[in-house]
Amino acid sequence: MSESGGTFDLVILGAGSGGYAAAIRASELGMSVALIEKDKLGGTCLHYGCIPTKALLHAGEVADTVRESEKFGVRAAFDSIDMAGVHKYKDKVVGGLHRGLTGLIKSHGITVVEGEGRLTAVDEVTVNGAVYKGANIVLATGSQARSIPGLELDGERIISSYEALRLDRIPKSAIILGGGVIGVEFASAWRSFGAEVTIVEGLPHLLPAEEESSSKLLERAFRKRGIKFELANPFESVKTTETGVSMTLANGKTVEGELLLVAVGRGPVSQGLGFEEVGIRMERGFVQVNENLHTGVGNIYAVGDLIPTLQLAHVGFAEGIFVAEYIAGLNPVNIDYDGVPRVTYSEPEVASVGITSKTAAERGIETTEFVYNLAGNGRSQILQTQGAVKVVAAKDGPVLGVHMVGSRVGELITEGQLIYNWEALPAEVAQLIHPHPTQSEALGEAHLALAGKPLHVHD
Amino acid sequence: MSESGGTFDLVILGAGSGGYAAAIRASELGMSVALIEKDKLGGTCLHYGCIPTKALLHAGEVADTVRESEKFGVRAAFDSIDMAGVHKYKDKVVGGLHRGLTGLIKSHGITVVEGEGRLTAVDEVTVNGAVYKGANIVLATGSQARSIPGLELDGERIISSYEALRLDRIPKSAIILGGGVIGVEFASAWRSFGAEVTIVEGLPHLLPAEEESSSKLLERAFRKRGIKFELANPFESVKTTETGVSMTLANGKTVEGELLLVAVGRGPVSQGLGFEEVGIRMERGFVQVNENLHTGVGNIYAVGDLIPTLQLAHVGFAEGIFVAEYIAGLNPVNIDYDGVPRVTYSEPEVASVGITSKTAAERGIETTEFVYNLAGNGRSQILQTQGAVKVVAAKDGPVLGVHMVGSRVGELITEGQLIYNWEALPAEVAQLIHPHPTQSEALGEAHLALAGKPLHVHD
Amino acid sequence: APPRPASPGRGTGTRTVVLAKPPVRKLAKDLGVDLRAVAPSGPDGIVTREDVRRHAEQSLPRTPAEPR
Ligand SMILES: Cc1cc2nc3c(=O)[nH]c(=O)nc-3n(C[C@H](O)[C@H](O)[C@H](O)COP(=O)(O)OP(=O)(O)OC[C@H]3O[C@@H](n4cnc5c(N)ncnc54)[C@H](O)[C@@H]3O)c2cc1C
Ligand SMILES: Cc1cc2nc3c(=O)[nH]c(=O)nc-3n(C[C@H](O)[C@H](O)[C@H](O)COP(=O)(O)OP(=O)(O)OC[C@H]3O[C@@H](n4cnc5c(N)ncnc54)[C@H](O)[C@@H]3O)c2cc1C
Numbered sequence: 013m014s015e016s017g018g019t020f021d022l023v024i025l026g027a028g029s030g031g032y033a034a035a036i037r038a039s040e041l042g043m044s045v046a047l048i049e050k051d052k053l054g055g056t057c058l059h060y061g062c063i064p065t066k067a068l069l070h071a072g073e074v075a076d077t078v079r080e081s082e083k084f085g086v087r088a089a090f091d092s093i094d095m096a097g098v099h100k101y102k103d104k105v106v107g108g109l110h111r112g113l114t115g116l117i118k119s120h121g122i123t124v125v126e127g128e129g130r131l132t133a134v135d136e137v138t139v140n141g142a143v144y145k146g147a148n149i150v151l152a153t154g155s156q157a158r159s160i161p162g163l164e165l166d167g168e169r170i171i172s173s174y175e176a177l178r179l180d181r182i183p184k185s186a187i188i189l190g191g192g193v194i195g196v197e198f199a200s201a202w203r204s205f206g207a208e209v210t211i212v213e214g215l216p217h218l219l220p221a222e223e224e225s226s227s228k229l230l231e232r233a234f235r236k237r238g239i240k241f242e243l244a245n246p247f248e249s250v251k252t253t254e255t256g257v258s259m260t261l262a263n264g265k266t267v268e269g270e271l272l273l274v275a276v277g278r279g280p281v282s283q284g285l286g287f288e289e290v291g292i293r294m295e296r297g298f299v300q301v302n303e304n305l306h307t308g309v310g311n312i313y314a315v316g317d318l319i320p321t322l323q324l325a326h327v328g329f330a331e332g333i334f335v336a337e338y339i340a341g342l343n344p345v346n347i348d349y350d351g352v353p354r355v356t357y358s359e360p361e362v363a364s365v366g367i368t369s370k371t372a373a374e375r376g377i378e379t380t381e382f383v384y385n386l387a388g389n390g391r392s393q394i395l396q397t398q399g400a401v402k403v404v405a406a407k408d409g410p411v412l413g414v415h416m417v418g419s420r421v422g423e424l425i426t427e428g429q430l431i432y433n434w435e436a437l438p439a440e441v442a443q444l445i446h447p448h449p450t451q452s453e454a455l456g457e458a459h460l461a462l463a464g465k466p467l468h469v470h471d
Numbered sequence: 472m473s474e475s476g477g478t479f480d481l482v483i484l485g486a487g488s489g490g491y492a493a494a495i496r497a498s499e500l501g502m503s504v505a506l507i508e509k510d511k512l513g514g515t516c517l518h519y520g521c522i523p524t525k526a527l528l529h530a531g532e533v534a535d536t537v538r539e540s541e542k543f544g545v546r547a548a549f550d551s552i553d554m555a556g557v558h559k560y561k562d563k564v565v566g567g568l569h570r571g572l573t574g575l576i577k578s579h580g581i582t583v584v585e586g587e588g589r590l591t592a593v594d595e596v597t598v599n600g601a602v603y604k605g606a607n608i609v610l611a612t613g614s615q616a617r618s619i620p621g622l623e624l625d626g627e628r629i630i631s632s633y634e635a636l637r638l639d640r641i642p643k644s645a646i647i648l649g650g651g652v653i654g655v656e657f658a659s660a661w662r663s664f665g666a667e668v669t670i671v672e673g674l675p676h677l678l679p680a681e682e683e684s685s686s687k688l689l690e691r692a693f694r695k696r697g698i699k700f701e702l703a704n705p706f707e708s709v710k711t712t713e714t715g716v717s718m719t720l721a722n723g724k725t726v727e728g729e730l731l732l733v734a735v736g737r738g739p740v741s742q743g744l745g746f747e748e749v750g751i752r753m754e755r756g757f758v759q760v761n762e763n764l765h766t767g768v769g770n771i772y773a774v775g776d777l778i779p780t781l782q783l784a785h786v787g788f789a790e791g792i793f794v795a796e797y798i799a800g801l802n803p804v805n806i807d808y809d810g811v812p813r814v815t816y817s818e819p820e821v822a823s824v825g826i827t828s829k830t831a832a833e834r835g836i837e838t839t840e841f842v843y844n845l846a847g848n849g850r851s852q853i854l855q856t857q858g859a860v861k862v863v864a865a866k867d868g869p870v871l872g873v874h875m876v877g878s879r880v881g882e883l884i885t886e887g888q889l890i891y892n893w894e895a896l897p898a899e900v901a902q903l904i905h906p907h908p909t910q911s912e913a914l915g916e917a918h919l920a921l922a923g924k925p926l927h928v929h930d
Numbered sequence: 931a932p933p934r935p936a937s938p939g940r941g942t943g944t945r946t947v948v949l950a951k952p953p954v955r956k957l958a959k960d961l962g963v964d965l966r967a968v969a970p971s972g973p974d975g976i977v978t979r980e981d982v983r984r985h986a987e988q989s990l991p992r993t994p995a996e997p998r
Contacts, residue, residue, distance in 0.1 A: 029907070036926060062908050063849050070853045071543045077536045078547040084530045085557030087550035088537040097544030105852045112847060112929055119929075325907040329926065333904070345902060353906040363906075388571060390522050393564045394529045420882065426903075426911040427885045433903050434893070436953040437979075443804060444885075444892050445789040447812040447822075448488070449521050452885040453785075467495060467788065470571050804960045893952035894959070 016142055018123070020046045022339065023137050023146030025129045025285075028055020029325040030316025031152030032117060033332030039120040041340040046144045047122050048129040048137060054113050056154055056317070057325040059106060064177045065197050067102035069357050072204025076359065083396070093205045095180055102177075131286035134310035148311040148339045151292075151299060152332070153285060155278035155317035162249065163189075163274060169252045170272045173198065183207050187259055187269035189247055191218040193356045195275035196230070200358035203239050210267050211239065212259065214246035219356060223368045223415035225383065229399055230417055233360050242267065280318045295320070303346050305335050313339070327352055351433040355422035360399050363425040366413030366432040369404050378407040384458040386418050388468050390449035395419050403438070403458040410435040411462075414455070424452050431459075438462035475601055477582070479505045481798065482596050482605030484588045484744075487514020488784040489775025490611030491576060492791030498579040500799040505603045506581050507588040507596060513572050515613055515776070516784040518565060523636045524656050526561035528816050531663025535818065542855070552664045554639055561636075590745035593769035607770040607798045610746065610758060611791070614776035617738035621708065622648075628711045629731045632657065642666050646718055646728035648706055650677040652815045654734035655689070658698050659817035668698050669726050671718065673705035678815060682827045682874035684842065688858055689876055692819050701726065739777045754779070762805050764794050772798070786811055810892040814881035819858050822884035825872030825891040828863045837866040843917040845877050847927050849908035854878050862897070862917040869894040870921075873914070883911050890918075897921035950977035961986040 022038045024031045027049035035047045052059050071093070081088045117124060127139040131151070137144045157172035159165055167175050173194055182205045188195045191213030199209045211218065211234075217227035218234070218241060234241065246262045256270040280297040292307045293300040298320040305313045315331035317323045330347050337344040356362040372379045386392035386399045399418025405411045414428030431441055442463035446456035453468075460467050481497045483490045486508035494506045511518050530552070540547045576583060586598040590610070596603045616631035618624055626634050632653055641664045647654045650672030658668045670677065670693075676686035677693070677700060693700065705721045715729040739756040751766045751773075752759040758766060758773040765772050774790035776782045789806050796803040815821040831838045843860045845851035851858070858877025864870045873887030890900055901922035905915035912927075919926050949965045950958070950972075957979060958965045968985045970977040 033926060037924060040924060057907065063853070066850065066853050066908055071545060074536055074540050074543045074545045077533055078540055078545060081533050081537055082553075082556065084533045084560050085553045085555070086530060086533045086537060087553050087556075089548045089550065091546035091548065094541075094544045094546050097541065097546075099544070101543050105849070108852060109849055113927075116927065116929055326904045326912075329907070330904040333924070333926070351903070355906045355909065390564070390568055391525065393567060394522070394525050420879070422906065423879065423882050423909055423911050424885075426883075426905050426909070426914070427889060429903050429905070430886060430889045430895075430900070430952075434895075434899075434951045434953055436889075436893075440893075440953045440956065441889070444810070444888050445785045445792070446885050446888070447814045447881065448516065448784040448788070449525055450814065450882055450885070452882050455885070465496060465499060465792070467492060467792070468572075468575065470575055889952075893956045895952040899952060 017144050018046065019145040020044045020123070020147070022046070022148045022150065022336070023144045024048065024150045024152055025131070025137055026055065026152035026154055026316070026318075027053045027124070028152060028154045028316060029057045029328030030154070030318075030332045031055070031150065032113065033329040034150050034152065034315060034336045035117065035122045035332075036120055037333045037336035038339065039122050041336060041342070043336070043340065045122045046125055046146070047117065048125040048127065048139055048144065050126070050128040052110065053117060053124065054110055057328070058109060058113065060174050060177060062325050063106050063109060064102050065173070065194075065201070066357050067105050068098065068177070068201040069197060069204075069359070071098045071101065072201045073359060075204050093182055095182060099180075131290055134290045134312065146311075148313070150332070150335055151287065151307070151312065151314040151318055152316050152328070153281040153318050155280050155323060157274070158277055158279040159274050160247070160276055163247070165274060166252075169257050170250070170274060172274055176273050183270040185209070185256070185269045187212060187257060187267050187272045188275055189259075189272060190275035190277070191215070191220070191241060191243070192275060192277065193219065195273070196356055196358050198273055198275065199234070199239050203237055204359065209239050210269065211241040212245065212247055212261065212267065213241060213243050216244040218243070219362055222354075222362055222364055223402060223413070224370070225400070225402055226362050226364065226415045226417050230358070230360065230362055233398065233417070237359070278317060278323060282318060304338055305331055311339075322349055322352055322354070324352065324354070348433065351429065353425040353429045355425060357422060360397060360418050361420060361422040362417050363422045364413065364415045365425055365428040366404070366411065368413060368415070372404060372412055377412065379404050379412065380407055380462060381405070382458045382461045384454045384461065384469070386451070386454055388457070388470050389451060389454040391451045392418060392454065394449070395451075401454040401458050403455075403462055405438050405462055410437055411441070411459075418451070420451060424455060427452060427455055476603050477505065478604040479503045479582070479606070481505070481607045481609065481795070482603045483507065483609045483611055484590070484596055485514065485611035485613055485775070486512045486583070487611060487613045487775060488516045488787030489613070489777075489791045490514070490609065491572065492788040493609050493611065493774060493795045494576065494581045494791075495579055496792045496795035497798065498581050500795060500801070502795070502799065504581045505584055505605070506576065507584040507586065507598055507603065509585070509587040511569065512576060512583065513569055516787070517568060517572065519633050519636060521784050522565050522568060523561050524632070524653075524660070525816050526564050527557065527636070527660040528656060528818070530557045530560065531660045532818060534663050552641055554641060558639075590749060593749045593771065605770075607772065609791070609794055610766070610771065610773040610777055611775045611787070612740040612744060612777050614737035614739050614782060616733070617736055618733050619706070619735055622706070622733060624733060625711075628716050629709070629733060631733055635732050642729040644668070644715070644728045646671060646716060646726050646731045647734055648718075648731060649734035649736070650674070650679070650700060650702070651734060651736070652678065654732070655815055655817050657732055657734065658693070662696055662698050663818065669728065670698065670700040671704065671706055671720065671726065672700060672702050675703040677702070678821055681813075681821055681823055682861060682872070683829070684859070684861055685821050685823065685874045685876050689817070689819065689821055692857065692876070696818070737776060737782060741777060763797055764790055770798075781808055781811055781813070783811065783813070807892065810888065812884040812888045814884060816881060819856060819877050820879060820881040821876050822881045823872065823874045824884055824887040825863070825870065827872055827874070831863060831871055836871065838863050838871065839866055839921060840864070841917045841920045843913045843920065843928070845910070845913055847916070847929050848910060848913040850910045851877060851913065853908070854910075860913040860917050862914075862921055864897050864921055869896055870900070870918075877910070879910060883914060886911060886914055950982075954979050954982060958982045962989065
C-alpha cells in the first residue's frame with residue numbers, strides 16, 4: 013500500500029477484472045504499477061457479480077437436485093432453504109478468492125492504493141491529496157446498476173442486483189424488470205429457492221442478444237419451471253403497495269410482487285472523475301477508445317465495463333492484458349469481440365460464441381446450420397436435461413457461431429471458442445470423435461452432420 | 472430384418488459402437504449393408520457399459536448432493552437409495568437411447584440380421600444357416616469381461632460388471648479387483664450409495680495408465696471419501712465364505728467383502744467364429760490389423776474392442792467411420808490414438824488427452840509442464856471440488872498432453888482434444904480468454920502460465 | 931497512434947513462429963505437407979488452407995489401394 017503518491021510506469025484506476033488483469037500483466041512485463049481502488053480488490057465481478065450470483069445459482073441447483081432426487085432413485089426430503097447458510101457458503105467462496113487475489117497482487121509487487129482516485133492531469137491520478145504520476149494510465153472504473161426514467165430504486169422494495177445478492181430472505185414473489193443475463197440468472201436462482209417470479213422484458217425474447225432459437229428453448233424451459241414472463245411488453249409504471257410492488261405494463265396488464273429487481277443494464281462509472289477535463293471523449297458516459305483501447309489523450313487507455321464493449325469479466329481480463337502488452341510494446345493481437353464466449357448460468361444454461369445466424373445474414377454471409385437436440389445425447393439424458401446445440405457455418409467455410417442451451421453447457425463453449433477463433437471447418441472438428449458419453453458429443457455430432465457425415469442424428 | 476441371406480457391399484458382424492458406426496457411415500456413402508447382431512443393437516456400451524454405469528454414477532452424484540446439501544444452505548434429509556428406482560431410471564435412459572438407435576439404423580435402410588454369425592468364408596458370414604455375402608466384411612464382435620487364472624466368476628459372490636449393473640441391492644461391502652476405469656467407476660458409485668469399498672490393484676496406482684499426478688489426486692479424493700485401496704499388492708487367492716468373500720493379497724493381508732467385482736480387463740470375443748480358419752492373424756485373441764484396420768485377408772477389416780486399440784466406445788465409432796470411408800475410397804486420415812480423449816466418470820472425474828509426461832520422456836521429447844490447482848478456479852470453488860489441470864507441452868512447441876482431475880472435468884477434455892490434435896501452441900490458447908466463471912478457465916490459466924503470462928496463478 | 935514508451939519489460943520468453951492457424955497446421959500434417967515449404971497468401975504471412983491444398987496437389991495423391 014502507499015499513501016504518499018509516487019511515479020509509476022503505469023497507474024490504474026479501479027481494481028476490478030479489467031484493472032487488476034492489467035496490473036498483473038504489466039508487472040510481469042517489468043513495469044512499476046499503482047493500482048487504485050476505493051472498495052475491494054476484485055471489483056464488481058468478485059464481490060457483487062459473477063461469483064456471488066453463481067454461488068446462489070449453485071445453491072439453487074442443489075435445491076432442485078434434492079427436490080427431484082426421487083426420479084434418480086434417491087429417497088430424500090427437501091426441507092427448506094436456509095438463507096443464512098446460503099450466504100455463509102457464498103461469502104466463504106468470495107472470501108477465499110478475495111484472499112487469493114490479494115496475495116497474488118501483493119506477490120507481484122503491485123502498489124495498491126486504497127481510496128477514491130480522480131484524474132487530475134493527463135498523467136496523474138490524485139487520491140486523498142496524494143498524487144500518482146503514471147507514464148501510462150489505465151482507466152478501469154467499471155459500471156454500476158442503472159435504472160430507467162421514472163423508476164427510482166429504494167433499495168428495499170425496488171432493488172438492484174447489489175441488494176438482491178444480500179437479501180436475507182427469499183421473496184415470496186418477485187418481479188424482475190429486464191430479461192437479459194442478470195435478470196434471467198436471478199429468476200432462475202429465486203425460482204429454485206421457491207419464489208414466484210415474473211420477468212418483464214420489452215423486447216420479444218428473453219436474452220434478446222442470443223440466437224433466437226436459444227431464447228426460445230430457454231423460454232420453454234422456464235415455462236416448465238413455472239417462471240412467468242411478459243415479453244414485448246414494456247414497463248409503463250410502478251407503485252409500491254402495502255405488501256410490495258405493483259407494476260403496470262404497456263398493454264395495461266398489471267404484475268404484482270413482494271419486490272422488484274431492476275436489471276435493465278449497467279452504466280459506466282465515469283462521472284466527476286476528471287475524464288472530460290483532460291479531453292477524453294465520452295458517449296452516454298462510456299469512455300471512447302480506438303482498437304488499441306487508447307482514449308486518444310496522452311498515454312491514457314481504458315478497459316472493461318467503462319468502455320462500450322461487452323460487459324463481461326473475461327472481456328475485462330482480455331482488455332487489461334492487451335493494454336499492458338501494448339504499452340510494453342509487445343504488439344498483441346486486437347480482440348475479436350465476436351469470438352468472446354457468452355454464458356448465462358441459469359438452469360438451463362445458455363452459452364454462445366461467434367455470431368448469430370441473424371448477424372450472419374445482415375453481413376451478407378451465406379450459411380449452413382445444424383441443430384443437434386440434446387434428446388439424442390446420452391449424457392444429457394442421464395442428467396435429464398433438455399436443450400440443443402446449434403452450429404452456424406459459412407457455406408463451404410468455417411464455423412461462425414455456436415449456440416447452446418442445456419444444463420451445464422456453459423462449460424462446453426470453450427471448445428466453440430477455439431473452433432470459432434481458429435476458423436475451423438466443420439469437417440476438421442468432425443474428424444475428432446468426442447468422448448462417449450459426454451455432453452460435448454452433442455457439439456461433435458453437430459459438426460459431423462454439417463460435414464455431411466451425421467452419426468447419431470435422429471430426424 | 473432379413474433371414475434369408477443375400478449379397479451386400481458390406482457385411483458387419485456385431486452391432487456395438489464399432490459395428491453400427493461403420494454401418495451408418497457406409498449406408499451414407501451409398502453401400503448396401505447387413506448388420507448382424509446376436510443380442511441388442513448398441514452392444515456393450517449402450518446396454519452393459521458406458522450408459523448404465525454413468526446412470527448409476529449420476530444417481531450416486533444425486534445422493535452425495537443430498538447428503539452435502541447443508542453446506543450450500545439447503546436443508547434436506549437423505550433417506551435411502553431405492554435400488555429399484557435407480558434401475559428404473561437407468562433402464563429408461565438405456566431404453567430411450569436404444570429406441571433412438573433402432574430407428575436410426577432403420578431409417579438408414581440397413582439390413583439388421585438377428586442371430587449369431589460365423590465367418591464361413593473370406594467373403595461370407597453365416598447366421599442360422601443363411602449366408603450373407605459381402606464385398607467387404609467388418610468384424611466388430613467386441614469384448615467380454617475376463618478374469619485371471621484361479622479366479623472363477625460365479626455370478627453371485629464373484630461377479631463382473633455385467634452382474635454388478637443388475638444388482639438389486641447395495642452391497643454392504645465390496646472388494647473390487649482392478650483399479651482401472653471400470654473398477655474405479657464402480658467404487659465411486661457404490662461408495663455414493665453407502666457401501667464400504669476396497670479396491671485391490673497390483674500396480675502402484677489407481678488408473679495406472681493416467682498421468683501419475685492424476686492418479687495421486689484421485690487417490691487422495693477417494694481416501695477422503697472413505698474408499699479404501701490396496702496398491703502394488705496383487706491378489707493371491709480368494710475364497711467364498713458364509714457371509715461373502717475373503718481375499719488374500721500377495722503381502723499376506725486379507726480383505727473381506729459381501730461380494731467381489733472382478734474388473735481386471737476385457738478380452739476380445741473372437742473364439743469359434745471362424746476368424747482363424749480364413750487366415751486372420753490373432754494375438755491373445757485380438758484380431759491383428761494394419762493402420763487401415765485391414766486384417767490382411769481378403770476385404771476383411773476389424774474395429775472396436777476386438778482389435779488391440781483403446782477399448783473405448785468413441786474409438787469404436789472412429790474406427791467404424793474410418794473403415795466405411797476407407798472402403799468407399801475416401802482416403803480418410805488414420806486415427807492418432809494418442810489424440811483420443813479418455814474419461815473416467817468417477818467422483819472426482821479424471822480426464823486426459825495426448826501423452827503423459829512419462830511417455831514424452833520415453834520418446835525423448837523435452838517438455839515444459841504446468842499444473843493449475845482448481846483451488847484457484849472460481850467455479851470449482853463454487854462446486855466445492857478439488858483437483859487440478861496439468862498441461863504438458865514440448866519445449867517451445869505444441870501441447871502434448873492435458874490431464875485433469877475434478878468434478879465434471881470430463882466435459883472439458885474436448886477442448887484439450889482440439890488443442891492436442893491441432894498441435895496448438897500454449898500461446899495460441901492463451902490468447903483466447905476463457906469465459907468467467909467456468910471450470911474451463913483452469914485450462915486457460917494453465918496455457919496462460921505456459922505461455923509465460925500467468926493470470927490467476929498462486930504459488 | 932499514441933506514443934509508446936520503450937518496453938521496460940523482460941519479455942515473455944520464446945516466441946515460436948506461427949505459420950498457420952492450428953487446424954490448418956493439422957491439415958498440412960494430414961496431407962504430408964511441410965508448412966515451411968508453402969508460400970503464404972494470408973494476412974501477416976499466414977498460410978491458408980488453400981495454400982496447403984494447392985501445395986499438396988503437386989505431390990502424389992494417395993489412394994486407398996496404396997500402402998501408406
Ligand atoms: C450481478 C452481476 C453478475 C455478473 N455475472 C457475470 C458473469 O457471470 N460473467 C461475466 O463475465 N461477467 C459478469 N458480470 C459482469 C462483470 O462483473 C463485469 O463485466 C466486470 O466486473 C467488469 O470489470 P471492470 O474491471 O471493468 O469493472 P468493475 O468490476 O466494476 O471494477 C471497477 C472497480 O473500480 C473501482 N472504482 C470505481 N471508481 C473508482 C475511483 N474513482 N477510485 C477508485 N476506485 C474506483 C470500483 O470500486 C471497482 O472495484 C456480472 C455483473 C453483475 C452486476
Ligand atoms: C462397464 C463398462 C463401462 C464402460 N464405459 C465406457 C465409457 O464410459 N466410455 C467408453 O468410451 N467406453 C466404455 N466402455 C467400453 C465400451 O463399452 C466398448 O469400448 C465398446 O462397447 C466397444 O464397442 P465394440 O463395437 O467393439 O464392441 P461391443 O460393444 O462389445 O459390441 C459387440 C457386439 O457384437 C455382438 N456379437 C458378438 N459376437 C457376435 C456374433 N458371433 N454374432 C453376432 N453378434 C455378435 C455382441 O452381442 C455385441 O452387441 C465400457 C465398458 C464396460 C464393460
